[in-house]
Amino acid sequence: MTIKIQLNELTKRFTGQADPAVDALSMDIPEGEIVIFVGPSGCGKTTTMKLINRLIEPSSGRIILDDEDVTKVNPDQLRRRIGYVIQQIGLYPHMTIAENIATVPKMLGWSKKRIAERVDELLSLVSLEPRTFAHRYPKELSGGQRQRVGVARAMGGDPDVMLMDEPFGAIDPINRDRLQNEFLRIQSEIKKTIVFVTHDIDEAIKMGNRIAILGDQSRIQQYDTPESILVSPANDFVADFIGRGAALKRCDLSRVEDIELTHWPTVDESASREEARRLIQQSDKGAALVLDTQQRPRRWVGLDHLLRGGDQPLSEIGLPADAVVRPSATLGDTLNEMLTARYASAIVVDGDGAYLGVVDIESINEAVRGMRAAERKRLRDQLEPEQASGG
Numbered sequence: 001m002t003i004k005i006q007l008n009e010l011t012k013r014f015t016g017q018a019d020p021a022v023d024a025l026s027m028d029i030p031e032g033e034i035v036i037f038v039g040p041s042g043c044g045k046t047t048t049m050k051l052i053n054r055l056i057e058p059s060s061g062r063i064i065l066d067d068e069d070v071t072k073v074n075p076d077q078l079r080r081r082i083g084y085v086i087q088q089i090g091l092y093p094h095m096t097i098a099e100n101i102a103t104v105p106k107m108l109g110w111s112k113k114r115i116a117e118r119v120d121e122l123l124s125l126v127s128l129e130p131r132t133f134a135h136r137y138p139k140e141l142s143g144g145q146r147q148r149v150g151v152a153r154a155m156g157g158d159p160d161v162m163l164m165d166e167p168f169g170a171i172d173p174i175n176r177d178r179l180q181n182e183f184l185r186i187q188s189e190i191k192k193t194i195v196f197v198t199h200d201i202d203e204a205i206k207m208g209n210r211i212a213i214l215g216d217q218s219r220i221q222q223y224d225t226p227e228s229i230l231v232s233p234a235n236d237f238v239a240d241f242i243g244r245g246a247a248l249k250r251c252d253l254s255r256v257e258d259i260e261l262t263h264w265p266t267v268d269e270s271a272s273r274e275e276a277r278r279l280i281q282q283s284d285k286g287a288a289l290v291l292d293t294q295q296r297p298r299r300w301v302g303l304d305h306l307l308r309g310g311d312q313p314l315s316e317i318g319l320p321a322d323a324v325v326r327p328s329a330t331l332g333d334t335l336n337e338m339l340t341a342r343y344a345s346a347i348v349v350d351g352d353g354a355y356l357g358v359v360d361i362e363s364i365n366e367a368v369r370g371m372r373a374a375e376r377k378r379l380r381d382q383l384e385p386e387q388a389s390g391g
C-alpha cells in the first residue's frame with residue numbers, strides 16, 4: 001500500500017476560538033482509495049478538507065503529499081494537484097459548462113485542442129452528452145446534472161487527488177443512489193485518491209474503502225474498512241454513530257457466494273410422492289425442493305402436502321419455488337427475499353437457473369458468527385506483534 005497523503009499532527013485554531021477546530025490530526029491516506037470522513041455536524045470535517053488543500057492554513061502540523069512536505073509550498077500550485085468538489089457545487093454561473101470544466105486546464109496552459117478534448121472526455125465520463133450540454137449555462141441544468149459537472153470540473157486538470165465535501169448531499173435519494181453508483185464506476189476506471197466527506201453513515205459504507213469516524217475537533221474514533229467498523233466498533237461513540245442496523249448493513253457487504261449454503265432434500269419432478277415423503281422423513285427438514293429435468297427449482301413440497309392425499313404429480317402440488325437469488329446477490333437483498341418466502345429461505349441458482357443450495361436464517365447466523373470470529377482473529381493478529389516487541 002502506497003501512502004498518498006500523510007497528515008501529521010494537523011491543527012487549526014481559528015482566532016477568538018477557545019478550542020481548536022481540528023486538533024493534532026494524524027492519518028495516512030492510501031493511494032487510489034476512497035477515504036471517507038464521517039462525523040457529527042461541526043466536528044471539523046470541512047475544516048480538515050480545506051487544510052489538506054490549504055484553503056485554510058494550518059496553525060501547526062504538516063501535510064505530506066507524495067512524500068513531499070507541501071505545508072509551505074505555493075497553495076495555488078498545490079490546488080492544481082488536488083481537485084475539489086463542494087456541496088453547493090460552486091459552478092461559475094456566467095460561464096458555459098465547457099468553460100467551467102476548462103478552468104484548471106486553462107490555468108495549466110493547455111492548448112485549445114487539448115482542452116476541448118478533455119472537456120468532451122469528462123462530460124462523457126459523467127454521462128452528459130457533450131453536444132447537448134457543453135454550451136449550456138449552469139442554470140439550464142438539473143441539480144444532479146450540475147453535481148456531475150462539479151465532479152467533471154474537479155477532474156479537469158487530471159489531479160491525482162480529489163477532495164469531495166458532501167458532493168451528493170443536496171440530491172434526492174433516488175438520484176443520489178444513481179450518482180453514487182456512477183461515481184463508483186468512474187472510480188473503478190480512474191483510481192484516484194479521494195477524500196470524501198459525508199455525515200451519512202450509509203453513504204460512507206457504500207462509497208468508502210476506508211472510513212474515518214471523527215469526533216469533536218476531528219479526533220479519530222476509528223479508521224478502518226467498512227467491514228471492520230461494522231463488525232467491531234472501537235468504542236461507544238462509533239457504535240452509536242453506526243446505529244442499531246449494523247448487522248443488517250454488514251449484510252449488504254457480503255454476498256451469497258461467500259457463505260455456506262444449506263442443503264434441503266431435492267427430488268426430481270417425475271419422482272413418486274412416496275419417494276418425496278421418504279426423502280423428507282430422512283432429513284431434518286419439513287419439505288423438499290422439486291427440480292425439473294434441468295435441475296431448476298419448481299416447487300416446495302412439504303410433508304403436509306404429501307399427506308393430504310390425491311394423486312397429482314409432484315410438479316402440481318405444494319408451493320411455487322419463489323425467492324430465487326444468484327450467488328452474486330448481497331445477503332441484504334437475500335434477507336429481503338427470504339422475508340416474503342413461504343419457507344423463510346431463499347433458493348440459490350447458477351446462471352442457468354440450476355439449483356445450488358438454500359440460504360436460510362441459520363446460514364445467515366452462521367455467516368455473521370464467522371465475520372465476528374474473523375474480526376477477532378484480525379484484531380488478535382494486530383495486537384500480537386506489538387505485544388511481542390513491547391513485552
Ligand SMILES: Nc1ncnc2c1ncn2[C@@H]1O[C@H](COP(=O)(O)OP(=O)(O)OP(=O)(O)O)[C@@H](O)[C@H]1O
Binds near residue numbers: 015017042046047
Ligand atoms: N472560519 C471560521 N472561523 C471560526 N470558526 C470556524 C470557522 N470555520 C469553522 N469554524 C468552526 O469549526 C468547527 C468545525 O467546523 P466544520 O465546518 O469543519 O465542521 P463540519 O464537521 O464540516 O460540520 P458540518 O457537518 O455541519 O458541515 C465548528 O465548530 C465551526 O463553528
